[in-house]
Amino acid sequence: xxxxxxxxxxxxxxxxxxxxxxxxxxxxxxxxxxxxxxxxxxxxxxxxxxxxxxxxxxxxxxxxxxxxxxxxxxxxxxxxxxxxxxxxxxxxxxxxxxxxxxxxxxxxxxxxxxxxxxxxxxxxxxxxxxxxxxxxxxxxxxxxxxxxxxxxxxxxxxxxxxxxxxxxxxxxxxxxxxxxxxxxxxxxxxxxxxxxxxxxxxxxxxxxxxxxxxxxxxxxxxxxxxxxxxxxxxxxxxxxxxxxxxxxxxxxxxxxxxxxxxxxxxxxxxxxxxxxxxxxxxxxxxxxxxxxxxxxxxxxxxxxxxxxxxxxxxxxxxxxxxxxxxxxxxxxxxxxxxxxxxxxxxxxxxxxxxxxxxxxxxxxxxxxxxxxxxxxxxxxxxxxxxxxxxxxxxxxxxxxxxxxxxxxxxxxxxxxxxxxxxxxxxxxxxxxxxxxxxxxxxxxxxxxxxxxxxxxxxxxxxxxxxxxxxxxxxxxxxxxxxxxxxxxxxxxxxxxxxxxxxxxxxxxxxxxxxxxxxxxxxxxxxxxxxxxxxxxxxxxxxxxxxxxxxxxxxxx
Amino acid sequence: xxxxxxxxxxxxxxxxxxxxxxxxxxxxxxxxxxxxxxxxxxxxxxxxxxxxxxxxxxxxxxxxxxxxxxxxxxxxxxxxxxxxxxxxxxxxxxxxxxxxxxxxxxxxxxxxxxxxxxxxxxxxxxxxxxxxxxxxxxxxxxxxxxxxxxxxxxxxxxxxxxxxxxxxxxxxxxxxxxxxxxxxxxxxxxxxxxxxxxxxxxxxxxxxxxxxxxxxxxxxxxxxxxxxxxxxxxxxxxxxxxxxxxxxxxxxxxxxxxxxxxxxxxxxxxxxxxxxxxxxxxxxxxxxxxxxxxxxxxxxxxxxxxxxxxxxxxxxxxxxxxxxxxxxxxxxxxxxxxxxxxxxxxxxxxxxxxxxxxxxxxxxxxxxxxxxxxxxxxxxxxxxxxxxxxxxxxxxxxxxxxxxxxxxxxxxxxxxxxxxxxxxxxxxxxxxxxxxxxxxxxx
Numbered sequence: 001x002x003x004x005x006x007x008x009x010x011x012x013x014x015x016x017x018x019x020x021x022x023x024x025x026x027x028x029x030x031x032x033x034x035x036x037x038x039x040x041x042x043x044x045x046x047x048x049x050x051x052x053x054x055x056x057x058x059x060x061x062x063x064x065x066x067x068x069x070x071x072x073x074x075x076x077x078x079x080x081x082x083x084x085x086x087x088x089x090x091x092x093x094x095x096x097x098x099x100x101x102x103x104x105x106x107x108x109x110x111x112x113x114x115x116x117x118x119x120x121x122x123x124x125x126x127x128x129x130x131x132x133x134x135x136x137x138x139x140x141x142x143x144x145x146x147x148x149x150x151x152x153x154x155x156x157x158x159x160x161x162x163x164x165x166x167x168x169x170x171x172x173x174x175x176x177x178x179x180x181x182x183x184x185x186x187x188x189x190x191x192x193x194x195x196x197x198x199x200x201x202x203x204x205x206x207x208x209x210x211x212x213x214x215x216x217x218x219x220x221x222x223x224x225x226x227x228x229x230x231x232x233x234x235x236x237x238x239x240x241x242x243x244x245x246x247x248x249x250x251x252x253x254x255x256x257x258x259x260x261x262x263x264x265x266x267x268x269x270x271x272x273x274x275x276x277x278x279x280x281x282x283x284x285x286x287x288x289x290x291x292x293x294x295x296x297x298x299x300x301x302x303x304x305x306x307x308x309x310x311x312x313x314x315x316x317x318x319x320x321x322x323x324x325x326x327x328x329x330x331x332x333x334x335x336x337x338x339x340x341x342x343x344x345x346x347x348x349x350x351x352x353x354x355x356x357x358x359x360x361x362x363x364x365x366x367x368x369x370x371x372x373x374x375x376x377x378x379x380x381x382x383x384x385x386x387x388x389x390x391x392x393x394x395x396x397x398x399x400x401x402x403x404x405x406x407x408x409x410x411x412x413x414x415x416x417x418x419x420x421x422x423x424x425x426x427x428x429x430x431x432x433x434x435x436x437x438x439x440x441x442x443x444x445x446x447x448x449x450x451x452x453x454x455x456x457x458x459x460x461x462x463x464x465x466x467x468x469x470x471x472x473x474x475x476x477x478x479x480x481x482x483x484x485x486x487x488x489x490x491x492x493x494x495x496x497x498x499x500x501x502x503x504x505x506x507x508x509x510x511x512x513x514x515x516x517x518x519x520x521x522x523x524x525x526x527x528x529x530x531x532x533x534x535x536x537x538x539x540x541x542x543x544x545x546x547x548x549x550x551x552x553x554x555x556x
Numbered sequence: 557x558x559x560x561x562x563x564x565x566x567x568x569x570x571x572x573x574x575x576x577x578x579x580x581x582x583x584x585x586x587x588x589x590x591x592x593x594x595x596x597x598x599x600x601x602x603x604x605x606x607x608x609x610x611x612x613x614x615x616x617x618x619x620x621x622x623x624x625x626x627x628x629x630x631x632x633x634x635x636x637x638x639x640x641x642x643x644x645x646x647x648x649x650x651x652x653x654x655x656x657x658x659x660x661x662x663x664x665x666x667x668x669x670x671x672x673x674x675x676x677x678x679x680x681x682x683x684x685x686x687x688x689x690x691x692x693x694x695x696x697x698x699x700x701x702x703x704x705x706x707x708x709x710x711x712x713x714x715x716x717x718x719x720x721x722x723x724x725x726x727x728x729x730x731x732x733x734x735x736x737x738x739x740x741x742x743x744x745x746x747x748x749x750x751x752x753x754x755x756x757x758x759x760x761x762x763x764x765x766x767x768x769x770x771x772x773x774x775x776x777x778x779x780x781x782x783x784x785x786x787x788x789x790x791x792x793x794x795x796x797x798x799x800x801x802x803x804x805x806x807x808x809x810x811x812x813x814x815x816x817x818x819x820x821x822x823x824x825x826x827x828x829x830x831x832x833x834x835x836x837x838x839x840x841x842x843x844x845x846x847x848x849x850x851x852x853x854x855x856x857x858x859x860x861x862x863x864x865x866x867x868x869x870x871x872x873x874x875x876x877x878x879x880x881x882x883x884x885x886x887x888x889x890x891x892x893x894x895x896x897x898x899x900x901x902x903x904x905x906x907x908x909x910x911x912x913x914x915x916x917x918x919x920x921x922x923x924x925x926x927x928x929x930x931x932x933x934x935x936x937x938x939x940x941x942x943x944x945x946x947x948x949x950x951x952x953x954x955x956x957x958x959x960x961x962x963x964x965x966x967x968x969x970x971x972x973x974x975x976x977x978x979x980x981x982x983x984x985x986x987x988x989x990x991x992x993x994x995x996x997x998x999x
Contacts, residue, residue: 091894336714
């Protein structure tokens with residue numbers, strides 16, 4: 001069957017197409033060359049409509065134990081957000097920590113066709129995949145967390161060498177069915193178990209005598225050597241601590257040009273100036289990011305209202321529990337592997353700190369020059385639920401609207417931000433980079449995030465409305481693998497979506513010391529930790545797409 | 557480099573199978589995960605005999621009873637009359653369809669079975685609740701009011717220098733907990749000179765397994781189980797320096813409580829352990845809350861965490877799947893089409909006692925002990941063969957056990973780890989997921 005999307009205004013930055021009227025042809029789920037003499041089975045006349053690839057969220061907490069702890073803890077947030085079973089769709093609930101099913105539907109209704117869970121612990125990987133398996137409509141994938149796991153820290157402390165560690169990174173990615181690797185508060189989650197309450201970039205872990213800098217370099221270099229496309233995904237030290245702008249600047253310098261992705265940088269851009277000893281570090285950080293082409297980032301914009309923070313960073317989340325709203329929280333030490341902290345939060349525009357956090361996020365968006373290295377996220381649900389993205393897009397595209405909003409926040413925060421002076425307005429082309437082409441390129445999704453021939457036909461069609469919030473809220477058409485799944489914001493077909501993984505080379509010999517380690521210390525056998533393909537394909541009724549990796553090179 | 561996997565291999569071969577679909581009809585299975593209690597040991601070795609399975613290594617009483625349960629020939633039945641599976645499914649669907657408020661109870665099943673329960677309950681406009689919710693809600697109430705600081709099995713095994721058992725007869729519920737978590741020979745972070753202290757709060761707790769390995773002192777503070785909360789409250793008060801006029805609390809001398817307070821203060825990593833089913837007294841959630849609050853206090857200066865056990869009969873998986881699919885941890889009604897949450901109104905026990913449900917669809921795929929509550933409400937039973945029932949169910953469909961008769965996955969008591977359950981080829985009985993999908997299809 002040949003489908004033709006005719007005459008839409010296409011924004012396809014991966015192929016350099018900036019708002020040109022184009023025809024797009026789809027056959028068997030893929031974008032194909034125009035079939036000159038072929039009969040078109042179905043044509044969608046799209047003159048005047050905006051056409052982009054399906055959107056990709058490269059950092060959203062949609063599946064895994066900590067999200068379900070949030071769901072279980074914050075039942076009051078679900079009240080009034082319950083969703084009934086429909087003709088095609090299952091029941092569930094929405095808002096800050098939506099149910100898996102509802103999250104999938106909402107993402108698709110907003111034109112998203114792929115979402116990536118950024119904090120999958122090896123110990124919890126099976127459950128993360130089960131929850132993603134119950135998240136329909138979108139493709140998914142996950143970044144496996146390393147950096148506070150005792151196997152790695154022991155190996156580093158015992159100087160086992162880079163090849164050994166690189167094999168372990170590769171093994172873990174296979175075992176956990178991961179697309180990329182994330183480090184959260186490098187070494188800090190482990191240090192907290194030894195009663196350290198903070199761990200600066202060059203501060204030593206009391207037990208292993210390693211520093212976060214050692215861990216960052218080891219993992220970032222390891223990923224480059226084993227050929228994983230997405231650079232090390234870094235949630236740095238000192239999240240949320242005033243003065244952490246210095247840590248972030250030092251972290252960028254510490255990477256020595258190694259590819260690195262800094263996540264939710266808004267939470268890591270706080271200075272200590274002013275009466276409140278809380279100020280924006282965004283300009284300095286944006287300046288250094290602009291200079292260092294090895295660095296990409298996402299923002300983790302906060303949006304006002306009730307949400308729930310959920311992070312692997314048990315150390316810093318414990319520190320944040322004093323701000324919990326409502327006053328309840330969960331922090332966990334997990335399996336000699338990692339940790340987590342789930343802290344509900346209500347960001348208020350009349351709070352100086354929250355208002356300035358909001359402004360800092362927007363400063364970052366507007367001051368980092370290159371949208372190819374900057375992705376649009378709220379770190380759902382940490383900065384706010386993903387359903388606020390259309391509002392965020394309007395803030396970026398519409399200076400008048402942004403300045404109106406700025407007038408409403410705490411006056412002290414207004415005085416402490418340069419936001420009002422920033423003239424930049426994002427174009428649709430730049431939005432398409434930040435929400436499609438950029439994340440796809442960074443994650444190594446070779447046939448996603450663009451509309452060139454051979455790409456998977458994940459396509460979103462918007463009405464070209466001046467109010468960009470309304471426009472991005474409710475796309476007219478969403479195609480997934482060439483099938484129409486959403487029409488006028490309503491789901492017309494339910495699909496499952498695939499799981500993207502990367503499988504770098506590793507030496508199976510690593511299983512010998514690993515098996516011994518698991519037998520000796522763990523309560524799970526090495527072979528039972530591993531998530532099998534059959535679990536995703538048969539038990540979760542999904543499919544696996546293996547994205548390419550580069551050939552492994554010898555460790556430096 | 558030897559035996560290297562490469563990025564270019566097809567997906568099916570590049571990542572070894574989890575063993576979900578493996579486990580032939582013969583041979584010995586190693587590293588088998590056991591679904592018969594919430595701590596889910598996964599180091600069992602299981603072989604076959606002419607009549608069934610034989611636990612060859614690392615089995616406890618529960619594992620042996622579960623895996624070696626004799627095969628009983630069992631046919632689907634309608635009102636006690638043998639029928640084929642299709643007829644039983646049709647009749648079950650008819651009853652579910654006709655019911656005003658069907659209750660999906662018991663819920664002793666794996667993740668796949670629970671997914672099928674949620675889907676069918678939604679479709680039928682029913683209520684979901686697990687047989688052990690009363691126990692789980694002792695925890696959920698605390699999670700939903702104040703939250704907590706938790707540890708997991710491996711973390712506790714390797715790190716705890718002080719383990720306090722709060723009012724729970726853990727050895728009975730989880731026969732290998734002490735062997736695997738407490739009396740371990742070589743905890744990662746307890747050096748040669750460092751011993752693990754084990755404290756039991758509550759009278760009549762089996763302390764016999766708290767011996768060997770790195771265990772040093774074992775201390776018992778025998779008070780009535782229902783009074784453990786008072787003792788922990790006193791401990792918390794003493795840790796805060798509050799003077800207490802009483803000479804003893806629930807029979808425990810203040811000096812002993814002070815001694816425990818001192819040990820808590822000096823511990824590098826203390827863990828307070830309980831099993832919710834053991835705290836079977838009114839308002840036991842307040843005891844869990846006191847323990848959780850104590851742990852929060854202790855973390856101001858040292859490191860402490862809670863560890864909640866329990867979770868037998870698939871209770872943890874039921875709570876988790878219900879939560880991620882509906883937003884709510886069981887006790888959800890789909891009568892309106894939307895998930896309607898009320899932990900009081902939609903408690904299975906209450907719905908049955910008050911006859912607010914007119915059909916009980918009871919799921920028990922692990923043990924024959926999880927029998928439906930006695931009532932004259934018509935029951936559709938998806939159960940393992942060999943259950944002793946007070947009343948004849950309207951429909952009975954024998955189902956297999958995940959991890960023995962078919963593959964599956966189950967979430968462990970700490971709500972972090974989940975384990976693959978293997979098909980050991982014990983029988984060809986269908987899974988709960990299969991049967992429920994057929995019933996839902998026929999609705």
